[in-house]
Amino acid sequence: MSTTTTNPVVIKGKPIADALLADCEKRVRRIIEKTGVTPCLATVLVGSDPASEKYVDRKGKLCVKHGMKSIKIHMADTSTTEEVVAKVTELANDKSVHGILVQHPMPKQIDERAVFEAIGGAKDVDGVTFHSFGTMTYALPGFGSATPEGIMRMMKAYDIDVKGKHAVVIGRSVILGKPMAMLLLASHATVTICHSRTVDLPSITRMADIVVAAVGIADFVKADWLKEGVIVIDAGFNPSPKGNVGDVDYDDCAPKCSMITPVPGGVGPMTLAVLIDQTSIGAARQLGVSELE
Numbered sequence: 001m002s003t004t005t006t007n008p009v010v011i012k013g014k015p016i017a018d019a020l021l022a023d024c025e026k027r028v029r030r031i032i033e034k035t036g037v038t039p040c041l042a043t044v045l046v047g048s049d050p051a052s053e054k055y056v057d058r059k060g061k062l063c064v065k066h067g068m069k070s071i072k073i074h075m076a077d078t079s080t081t082e083e084v085v086a087k088v089t090e091l092a093n094d095k096s097v098h099g100i101l102v103q104h105p106m107p108k109q110i111d112e113r114a115v116f117e118a119i120g121g122a123k124d125v126d127g128v129t130f131h132s133f134g135t136m137t138y139a140l141p142g143f144g145s146a147t148p149e150g151i152m153r154m155m156k157a158y159d160i161d162v163k164g165k166h167a168v169v170i171g172r173s174v175i176l177g178k179p180m181a182m183l184l185l186a187s188h189a190t191v192t193i194c195h196s197r198t199v200d201l202p203s204i205t206r207m208a209d210i211v212v213a214a215v216g217i218a219d220f221v222k223a224d225w226l227k228e229g230v231i232v233i234d235a236g237f238n239p240s241p242k243g244n245v246g247d248v249d250y251d252d253c254a255p256k257c258s259m260i261t262p263v264p265g266g267v268g269p270m271t272l273a274v275l276i277d278q279t280s281i282g283a284a285r286q287l288g289v290s291e292l293e
């Protein structure tokens, strides 16, 4: 007889994010006291996608709220790769800028990889460069990709030990699925990465102790894809007729889970907090101030 989990622990990102931001604020105050320099995040937005504009504005405002500066570079839809790379290179060479966030996705004509690489490892506070992917993969000091790093910190806060667990990541994007898989692997999980060409996805997710959904399709994951007691992390954020929802059909899946993240209020706040935290850490490193108290 199988046991049915009916009351999962709901993993809430907001309190963990708030604690992280409070620590970050202390670090920012210390940096300003010791150097007289206010840490600064530069955000780069190319084009006029309303959702991206909203995300970038939110990131800039959160920086200011926690004692840092933010400058916003907004480039035209028609910008070329060369123009965007030149602007990002200028920011990478600007000593008053300590972190650079390039909002993804960019217009189709832009070579996103070339733009990301122009950031360089030291200011890559969103963890999108090859350098950061390398440090994540080898568990070396560096900057984590904001959403996957936020998920790892959230799991740690809930005492989820991924060692030896079978984690199935659905999605392999450069900002989410792939770095997620690498961070889980570096923490000794056994990792399976699934994507749009995966055959019989439910048969794979049914073997998982942990499922991370990073697909971009509303309510995609269903209860009969999961085994009893699974931990489900929903990184999705999708507009739908019933409001913003995740990639996991929460009401269907929750009764089967031991732990699950809600949308909103789960992964989202962690992504922003990690970006702000890593900006303050980047500033500390560049200005020669200890990151820790």
Ligand SMILES: NC(=O)c1ccc[n+]([C@@H]2O[C@H](COP(=O)([O-])OP(=O)(O)OC[C@H]3O[C@@H](n4cnc5c(N)ncnc54)[C@H](OP(=O)(O)O)[C@@H]3O)[C@@H](O)[C@H]2O)c1
Binding pocket: 147, 170, 171, 172, 173, 174, 175, 176, 177, 194, 195, 196, 197, 198, 201, 214, 215, 216, 217, 235, 236, 237, 238, 247, 267, 268, 271, 272
């Ligand atoms: N909460 C946050 O802070 C945050 C941050 C970033 C993103 N997100 C959300 O996370 C979700 C994923 O974002 P993303 O940028 O990673 O998206 P993306 O770049 O579109 O990647 C989606 C991934 O899902 C895979 N996929 C698509 N359809 C599939 C299917 N039917 N079966 C299995 N895999 C499938 C794709 O496979 P292929 O590689 O084969 O195409 C791809 O690897 C979105 O909802 C996004 O809004 C949230």
